[in-house]
Amino acid sequence: MSDAIITSENLSKCYIIGHLQQQGDGFRHVLDRALRSPFQWLKGGRKNKQAANEEFWALKGLDFEINRGDVVGIIGRNGAGKSTLLKILSRITEPTTGRITMNGRVASLLEVGTGFHPELTGRENIFLNGAILGMAQAEIRRKFDEIVAFSEVERFLDTPVKRYSSGMYTRLAFAVAAHLEPEILIVDEVLAVGDVGFQKKCLGKMQEVSQSQGRTVLFVSHNMGAVTNLCKTALWLQGGKIKAVGEARTIVQNYLTDTTGNSAQYHVVKDTNRLGAYGDKMRIHAVEWLTVYPIQHGTTVRVALHCHATADCEEVTAGVGFSNLEGVRLLTYDTDLLDMTRHQIKKNQDITFELEIPELPAGPGIYNLDLGLRSGDMHQLDFLPAGAQIEVVPSEHTPGSIIRPGSGIRLPCRSRVLAHKTPL
Numbered sequence: 001m002s003d004a005i006i007t008s009e010n011l012s013k014c015y016i017i018g019h020l021q022q023q024g025d026g027f028r029h030v031l032d033r034a035l036r037s038p039f040q041w042l043k044g045g046r047k048n049k050q051a052a053n054e055e056f057w058a059l060k061g062l063d064f065e066i067n068r069g070d071v072v073g074i075i076g077r078n079g080a081g082k083s084t085l086l087k088i089l090s091r092i093t094e095p096t097t098g099r100i101t102m103n104g105r106v107a108s109l110l111e112v113g114t115g116f117h118p119e120l121t122g123r124e125n126i127f128l129n130g131a132i133l134g135m136a137q138a139e140i141r142r143k144f145d146e147i148v149a150f151s152e153v154e155r156f157l158d159t160p161v162k163r164y165s166s167g168m169y170t171r172l173a174f175a176v177a178a179h180l181e182p183e184i185l186i187v188d189e190v191l192a193v194g195d196v197g198f199q200k201k202c203l204g205k206m207q208e209v210s211q212s213q214g215r216t217v218l219f220v221s222h223n224m225g226a227v228t229n230l231c232k233t234a235l236w237l238q239g240g241k242i243k244a245v246g247e248a249r250t251i252v253q254n255y256l257t258d259t260t261g262n263s264a265q266y267h268v269v270k271d272t273n274r275l276g277a278y279g280d281k282m283r284i285h286a287v288e289w290l291t292v293y294p295i296q297h298g299t300t301v302r303v304a305l306h307c308h309a310t311a312d313c314e315e316v317t318a319g320v321g322f323s324n325l326e327g328v329r330l331l332t333y334d335t336d337l338l339d340m341t342r343h344q345i346k347k348n349q350d351i352t353f354e355l356e357i358p359e360l361p362a363g364p365g366i367y368n369l370d371l372g373l374r375s376g377d378m379h380q381l382d383f384l385p386a387g388a389q390i391e392v393v394p395s396e397h398t399p400g401s402i403i404r405p406g407s408g409i410r411l412p413c414r415s416r417v418l419a420h421k422t423p424l
Contacts (some may be wrong), residue, residue, distance in 0.1 A: 004065040005184060005216050006089070010098035011062040013084050013240075017054045058084040060240045062098070066233075068183075069214040071206070073221065073231035073248055075255055080237040082220050086110055086186055089218065104183025104216070107133050109173055118162035122153055122172055125161055129176045143179045150205070151175035171198060178205050185209060186218045200326055203230055223325065224252045224366050224391070249364075256294060256391050265289050267388045269371070279382045281311040282345060284371050287388045290354065294391040297364055301357040305371060307382075309349050315342035315376025318353035323368045323386065330367070333357055342376055362392045 059081045066072055074082050087093045088100060090108035116125045126147055130140035148154050151171040153164070161169065177185060187206065203226060209215045221227055227234060227248060234251035236243040244251055267287045274283070289295070290302035305318050319334040333355055336342060345351055368386035375381055 003067045005068040005070075005103050006064075006066040007101045008062050008064050008098070009100070011059060011085075011088065011095050011100055012057060012097040013059040013081075013088065013093070014096040015056045015058060017056050058240050059088075059095070062242055064235065064242065064245060066216060066218070068104075068216055069210060070233055071210045071217045071219065071231045073219050073227035073234040073252075074237065075221070075224070075227060075234055075252065076237035076243070081240040082237055083110070083188065084240075085237070086188055086218070086220060089184075090186055102184065105134055106184045106186060107177040107180060107182035108186040108188075109170075109177045110186070110188045116161050116169070116173065119160055121159060122151075122157045122161055122164070125172070126176055129173070130180050133177075133180055133182065135180050140180065143181075147172075147175045147179045150179065150201075167198070174202055174205075178202075178209060181213070182215065184216045184218070188220045199226075206230060224256060226325065228252050228365065253294070253391075253393055265293055269384060269387050274382070274384050274387075278380060278384075282307060282309040282313050282316065282373055282381045284373060284382050284384060284387065287369070287371065294393045295360060297362065297392050297394055298359055301360045303355050303357070305353040305355070305373075307351050307353065307373065309345045309347060309351070312347050313345040313375055313381060316345050316351075316381065317342055317374050317376075318355065319372045319374070320355055320357075321370035321372070322362055322390075323370055325366060325368065327368070327385070329370065331362070360392065362390075364392050364394050366391055 062085070074085065076082050084093070086108070087110070088095050089102070090106060090110060092108075092110075117128060120128060126144065127137070127140055130143075131137075148157060151168075151174075153168050153172050156164065156168065161172070164172070174187070177187075185206065187202075206217050206219065207230060210217050217230075219227065219230060231248040233246065234248040234255075235245045236251050236255050244254060265288060267289075269284055269286060271279075284305050284307050286306040288304040288306060290304055291299065295301055303320065305320075307318075317334060317336040319332060321329050321333075322331040323329045335353060335355060343351065367390050369388045369390055371382070371384045371387040373381040373383075
């Protein structure tokens with residue numbers, strides 16, 4: 001007997017996109033129309049405008065089943081149809097064709113403040129949102145203290161939520177959705193609004209909801225590390241269709257390989273990643289992988305930092321740090337630790353630092369790369385925390401014991417066994 005809590009059959013959604021076409025919109029044509037037909041011109045020249053409609057299929061022919069208690073990551077590039085699917089699942093919009101069957105109460109967190117009334121206080125919105133989810137007053141009161149404690153907005157509980165920051169909105173909305181015991185919890189990328197600590201807390205709550213309470217979680221995120229760690233199954237959407245569905249780690253690995261391909265070999269650094277006034281004399285503008293991407297665990301990795309100097313810089317060294325997705329630094333490599341080589345860089349000079357990392361110890365997973373340049377006096381010339389990301393995948397020599405989420409940096413060590421006398 002099937003234990004499916006969500007069943008989709010030939011699910012499709014079509015939107016009609018309207019285009020307004022206007023003929024002869026140059027100055028000469030506008031003047032000519034005004035002189036020939038002044039009244040028609042004043043009305044907007046409707047005869048010269050033609051409406052053209054275009055069909056856009058955001059989803060096309062989706063067939064899938066999700067079982068009770070599953071944690072499913074929904075991944076795909078922007079425009080793949082993820083948000084449309086969640087809106088259909090949340091009953092915000094109806095499918096054009098096909099149908100979807102859901103056997104349980106749904107709580108959705110798709111946008112910051114969904115289901116909140118801006119004029120009401122946090123306290124009032126907890127009861128309002130709970131009522132929208134179909135909860136009885138007694139049930140909401142029973143969970144009220146847990147919701148407030150989790151959201152960490154107790155100080156502002158009697159303040160209208162229109163005065164909340166986006167982070168406070170998100171904390172309260174997630175707390176309500178997760179604690180009022182829905183059979184199906186749907187969470188979109190909205191968690192990205194919160195700080196790192198809050199994101200980690202939410203991921204832990206979703207694990208608790210699924211593992212200990214047997215509830216179903218649908219999680220949409222561009223954070224592949226979070227999807228891999230949280231979800232057992234991943235559904236990959238591409239162009240409104242299902243590209244693949246299966247074990248989360250395998251699907252994520254295939255998705256990253258497919259979407260990055262050769263482009264992952266060369267990554268242009270965003271200036272928004274740069275902290276403070278760093279980069280005023282010399283800056284990193286791109287990272288290039290000189291090793292086949294994605295990177296295999298235990299292999300020798302070569303990476304190039306492409307830089308440009310806007311001033312003379314003395315005794316320059318480069319470094320790359322590996323951090324987990326919570327921002328905790330795990331490992332650092334610097335160019336001057338082995339050979340003490342330092343470089344004199346001239347103004348307007350382009351330079352590339354090539355770093356070689358022997359037998360990369362990072363276990364399979366997603367890591368942020370912190371990128372830095374320093375001068376001989378330890379002055380930080382440039383620093384970009386999470387300036388790029390790296391995916392590490394298992395190699396044929398990777399022990400099975402570390403092919404699991406959160407294995408992080410693991411290094412071998414020597415050991416010995418001491419035999420002790422057996423106690424009487």
